[in-house]
Amino acid sequence: MKREQALDLYFIDARSKLIDIAAFLDRADRAPGEDDFRLKAFREALSILGSDEPEKAKRVLLAFSDPTAEPIAAAPGKSACGAWPGK
């Protein structure tokens, strides 16, 4: 797939998603209160998008991941929340 073809196929969709992210950040910034670990991880992941390095999707996923290696003693619940609270 040539770059022009990639842009033809995905630019409008990616543009829409980028505006959604911008609107999400505006919404969060307008809402009173402090950033929690999720929003901090989100802002950190955003910085990856502006770099010239490859594998941006992988590096964003890593930014949200639990980096520890040992099993935990007990499950705090069944669900994941999308960001590691230990940072």
Place this chain on the structure above:
Amino acid sequence: MRYIEPHAHMVSRTTDDYLKMTTSGCAAVCEPAFWAGFDRSSVHGFYDYFCQLTEHEPKRAEKFKLPHFSWLCINPKESEDMALANDVLGIIPDFLDRPNVLGIGEIGLNKNTRNEMTILEKHIALAAAHDQLILVHTPHLEDKLKGTKLIIDLLKADSRIRPGRVIIDHVEEHTVSLVLDAGFWAGITLYPESKCTPARAIDIVENCGQEQVWLNCACDWGISDPLAVPKTALEMKKRGHSEKAIDNLIFKNPLRFLSQCPKFKIG
């Protein structure tokens, strides 16, 4: 177009979905045991569920001429309760000879706890003792990377396990190479809101190769799409992938992996 749906929780879907899948080219559907959305209170609930997977659901699929296969286990979301999990492990061998059972799955981890690890290890031992294929669920979101590493370490620790007979599912960009480099098969799950979109799934295949990869929709009672695999095939066509490459990925690859179980036969 023809495809195999190697991971779908059809007990949670309507009969209309069978019609949609069959008319979209689905040649077989495989259903791993999973969490019902609530914790079952005793082993009797699992006995009934395994009967549903091996008796009732194949009959429902047969009405649409769709071969139905299943995998058995207790899902990691319920394996924190060790007593229940051990009871369920005790009844699984009674079902392994049923004609549509392909192996043990979807086992794995959820929150990466010690109890989940213990039950996963027992599932792996059960599969090895009965020479079963294995289908592994990897954890969600922030827990996936760590869980995938723990799962791979456990599988590699049992010398009876042959990686080519194990598929590790729900890989994403940060875990796919860990899985493939260790010799396992990798499953890419297509979800509207989490896991992979069709575009990302094809990116992964283009970057990592498709030799030991399958695509699945993992449709269940949550937000999911039973036609995600054929829709991804359309996305591949838009990018210029050949009909042969598409057929290899969505039909021949799952056929090759699943045919390691002699019970997997489709018309």
